[in-house]
């Protein structure tokens with residue numbers, strides 16, 4: 001193996017997922033003796049500083065615990081992060097590393113809300129974070145990359161791949177359109193041209209359920225491996241990564257470790273986003289509404305599992321057919337993964353970012369059902385659950401903090417203080433695009449919310465009686 005040319009893959013977004021997924025794949029490649037690429041990890045926000053410090057102390061290494069649906073646990077020391085980039089206000093370390101010639105790939109996980117796109121998948125220029133970045137700050141992925149690439153051009157470091165690893169449909173394309181729109185709004189046509197010509201943004205489908213790490217992992221890791229890990233994490237044993245092979249400045253040989261390199265990621269991403277992610281949120285919102293804390297408990301509640309099953313079976317599968325995937329089998333495997341009791345994934349984590357998930361993951365199925373003359377009764381359950389979930393949020397009755405990158409808390413409270421909050425919700429174009437304000441859609445939501453209120457009362461009484 002030619003190890004002369006050391007290349008760097010910089011990742012922005014030091015959350016759990018990157019370390020359980022992309023870093024794990026590269027680690028496997030290193031273990032095969034191909035050490036040409038390594039990862040440099042940094043973050044835009046200052047919310048990962050403790051983790052970055054812990055990783056720095058361990059030379060970027062940590063133990064990943066994986067657990068199968070049967071409860072079999074495995075431990076692996078992940079060694080692909082060779083550089084930990086410390087955070088400062090100016091993001092100096094990220095900028096320096098991103099601008100270096102050795103860096104050929106810049107990937108990112110900044111959550112679904114981190115792209116600030118509306119139902120038309122267009123950048124929302126009114127968002128305060130976007131406005132700040134247009135004035136030169138680096139609060140979002142756009143302002144951050146703007147800074148990095150500006151420096152890259154100055155140093156003549158050449159082309160670079162910008163690799164989105166978030167759960168977004170057409171994630172490369174949507175990010176790229178957002179970024180180009182951002183640069184156009186800035187009026188920076190030279191930079192815009194450079195990005196068009198010297199970067200590529202492959203679409204990818206990423207998959208591994210990775211809960212937020214809990215305190216019980218470290219003692220287990222120490223007992224099993226003898227390593228007193230300051231930054232251990234846990235994920236399910238299942239893993240998948242499908243990428244469109246469009247890397248402008250080289251890439252690690254990821255196909256050697258099970259990554260599927262394809263021409264078009266479309267069938268995989270549609271299945272993942274609609275069958276896995278949208279059902280996941282459905283289960284998290286429903287579970288929360290009847291007092292459950294974990295995804296497996298919620299999925300094991302028959303009426304909740306039926307909501308997800310019917311949504312996929314009645315509305316999604318007809319939308320995605322024909323597909324090269326066996327969608328019925330995909331649905332069943334996904335629901336089985338959600339039932340894994342050892343993962344202890346929380347409804348809180350999966351319920352997050354609903355304001356981005358409704359337009360990105362759920363509205364397309366609603367629209368397509370209407371377009372083929374079908375009333376999307378099963379899909380309407382998902383936004384109806386989200387409405388009831390946000391009503392609880394408004395009343396201060398959620399058992400946890402709701403995290404949503406694009407939530408305008410004042411506007412949302414105002415909506416729920418209006419005479420008819422459901423009408424306001426159904427008319428929200430940012431959520432429902434062309435369906436917003438359509439009387440038949442509003443009525444469908446109203447009826448669905450009503451029957452879910454009855455379901456919640458019944459379920460809650462049942463829970464109280466059986467306690």
Ligand SMILES: NC(=O)c1ccc[n+]([C@@H]2O[C@H](COP(=O)([O-])OP(=O)(O)OC[C@H]3O[C@@H](n4cnc5c(N)ncnc54)[C@H](O)[C@@H]3O)[C@@H](O)[C@H]2O)c1
Nearest residue numbers: 013014015016017045109110111112114166167208209210
């Ligand atoms: N955890 C999973 O199971 C999983 C699986 C597949 C894909 N993903 C994708 O990865 C994303 C992150 O998941 P995670 O488990 O690492 O979450 P996490 O909560 O551990 O980390 C979130 C990361 O995003 C950053 N961030 C949040 N909002 C941002 C914004 N507006 N701009 C810039 N940075 C922002 C945070 O600083 C942090 O680094 C998910 O939202 C999803 O799109 C996660």
Ligand SMILES: OC[C@@H](O)C(O)[C@H](O)CO
Nearest residue numbers: 206207208209210277280
């Ligand atoms: O639906 C929530 C996601 O974070 C999910 O855990 C992930 O997409 C699985 O790959």
